Amino acid sequence: MYLQIMEQIRHRIAIGDWVAGHELPSIRVLAAELQVSVITIKRSYLELERDGVIVTRQGKGSFVAEGAGLSNRLQHEELDAHLSAAAEIGHVLGLTGAELEKRLHRAVQKGDRKS
Numbered sequence: 001m002y003l004q005i006m007e008q009i010r011h012r013i014a015i016g017d018w019v020a021g022h023e024l025p026s027i028r029v030l031a032a033e034l035q036v037s038v039i040t041i042k043r044s045y046l047e048l049e050r051d052g053v054i055v056t057r058q059g060k061g062s063f064v065a066e067g068a069g070l071s072n073r074l075q076h077e078e079l080d081a082h083l084s085a086a087a088e089i090g091h092v093l094g095l096t097g098a099e100l101e102k103r104l105h106r107a108v109q110k111g112d113r114k115s
Contacts, residue, residue: 001036005044010053013064014074024054024062 031038048054056062090100
């Protein structure tokens with residue numbers, strides 16, 4: 001569950017909903033909203049802080065970390081996660097790397113036509 005919470009927070013930052021300096025909900029408030037334990041939220045926040053995504057200021061709360069390119073870095077990490085998932089699915093389906101590349105290339109071309 002804490003991983004899902006971390007991914008949701010990373011996603012909000014990546015898409016620009018939460019910018020550098022944005023105050024995150026308190027651990028207790030978020031735990032109540034999501035109906036999970038305070039320990040689960042605390043673990044999520046600790047991992048995000050360890051990864052440099054958020055900073056916690058004693059007595060003030062947790063905030064999106066300041067730093068050039070944080071949103072961009074998180075977008076790239078999210079893309080890599082999706083590509084890894086696609087590669088896993090391709091493996092399960094028995095696709096070769098070349099077949100998977102071909103499908104990705106088709107998806108890119110299809111996206112280009114929509115633009």
